[in-house]
Every structure is written in C-alpha cells, then in structure tokens.
Amino acid sequence: MNGSLHPSSGVVDITLKRGPAGLGFNIVGGVDQQYVVNDSGIYVSKIKEDGAAALDGRLQEGDKILAINGINLTDRTHKAVVELFRTAGEDVELRVLKKKSFHMNGPLGSQPEDQSSVFSLGILAALAGAAILVSLIYMRHSRKSF
The missing domain is CATH 2.30.42.10 (PDZ domain)
Structure with a gap:
C-alpha cells in the first residue's frame, strides 16, 4: 500500500x-x-x-x-x-x-504569495496609467485661449 x-x-x-x-x-x-x-x-x-x-x-x-x-x-x-x-x-x-490545493480561480488569499503580489502590482500599474490618461485629457480640455 x-x-x-x-x-x-x-x-x-x-x-x-x-x-x-x-x-x-x-x-x-x-x-x-x-x-x-x-x-x-x-x-x-x-x-x-x-x-x-x-x-x-x-x-x-x-x-x-x-x-x-x-x-x-x-x-x-x-x-x-x-x-x-x-x-x-x-x-x-x-x-x-493531503493538504487542500487551491485553484487560481479562487479568492486572492488562496493564491501563492508571489502570484498575488504580481497581480497586485499589475492592478497598481493599470490604475496609475488610467490616472495619467485622465490627467492628460483634463489638461487638454481645460486649456483656455485668450
């Protein structure tokens, strides 16, 4: 056995x-x-x-x-x-x-620590990019000609 x-x-x-x-x-x-x-x-x-x-x-x-x-x-x-x-x-x-294995489609807390960190960094990069884009659009539309 x-x-x-x-x-x-x-x-x-x-x-x-x-x-x-x-x-x-x-x-x-x-x-x-x-x-x-x-x-x-x-x-x-x-x-x-x-x-x-x-x-x-x-x-x-x-x-x-x-x-x-x-x-x-x-x-x-x-x-x-x-x-x-x-x-x-x-x-x-x-x-x-055997310990339960977690699948990647489960909650974030069940992912291995390094994958969870990479995922978080990806979200932060996407949010930063979106903030820059919104700022550029706002600055372009807020220009005034005198």
Missing part, C-alpha cells in the same frame, strides 16, 4: 524508511495544542532538507497525519504522537490527508 490513494479524496498511505536523522519532518498539533481551529489533528509543519520525507517527496508541509503504523491519531496529545513516532521502527507507514 506504499503510496496508494484511498477513495476518500486526498487520503494516501506513505511508507518511509527511517534514515540516520530520523524521518525528516516536524509535526504540530494534538488535543493539547491545536494547530488548526476546532481540529486537534497532527500536521506536518516542516520537511527537513535531505531527510527521508524530502527524499521520498510525497509528504508535504500542511499534510495531516491520520495514522502511524495503523494506529489512529484522533484525540491524542502531541507528546503521545511524538512517542508513537519514536517507537515506530525503521519502516513507518503513514496514513495522510
């Missing part, structure tokens, strides 16, 4: 082989320190460069970890989940809910 997609959208099974530096990612969340409002789930907060997760490439920051080696993580403390990872063995099976 390495990398298999489940019928419930976005759920995938990923098996990682623990490397010299562990699995190569950090987690946040748990019932004792919610990361997402009204959700006590466990989320990937950082993928460490050259770690097992980065080399595999499927686990991403923002993904929600649903289970470790078949053990459901619902209603667990952060510390309890850290302990599960610590004792999970060399080959670790993760059931993961």
Whole structure:
C-alpha cells in the first residue's frame, strides 16, 4: 500500500524508511495544542532538507497525519504522537490527508504569495496609467485661449 490513494479524496498511505536523522519532518498539533481551529489533528509543519520525507517527496508541509503504523491519531496529545513516532521502527507507514490545493480561480488569499503580489502590482500599474490618461485629457480640455 506504499503510496496508494484511498477513495476518500486526498487520503494516501506513505511508507518511509527511517534514515540516520530520523524521518525528516516536524509535526504540530494534538488535543493539547491545536494547530488548526476546532481540529486537534497532527500536521506536518516542516520537511527537513535531505531527510527521508524530502527524499521520498510525497509528504508535504500542511499534510495531516491520520495514522502511524495503523494506529489512529484522533484525540491524542502531541507528546503521545511524538512517542508513537519514536517507537515506530525503521519502516513507518503513514496514513495522510493531503493538504487542500487551491485553484487560481479562487479568492486572492488562496493564491501563492508571489502570484498575488504580481497581480497586485499589475492592478497598481493599470490604475496609475488610467490616472495619467485622465490627467492628460483634463489638461487638454481645460486649456483656455485668450
């Protein structure tokens, strides 16, 4: 089931082989320190460069970890989940809910930051051009001959 997609959208099974530096990612969340409002789930907060997760490439920051080696993580403390990872063995099976991807036709806030900035600069340039055009038209029509 390495990398298999489940019928419930976005759920995938990923098996990682623990490397010299562990699995190569950090987690946040748990019932004792919610990361997402009204959700006590466990989320990937950082993928460490050259770690097992980065080399595999499927686990991403923002993904929600649903289970470790078949053990459901619902209603667990952060510390309890850290302990599960610590004792999970060399080959670790993760059931993961992939983070939601946003489409470009969604609200501006869902766009990547650099695209949102470019879009904003384009609007500012268009507004500046329109202001110059209006000023030129106004100045041409306001000339008086004496």
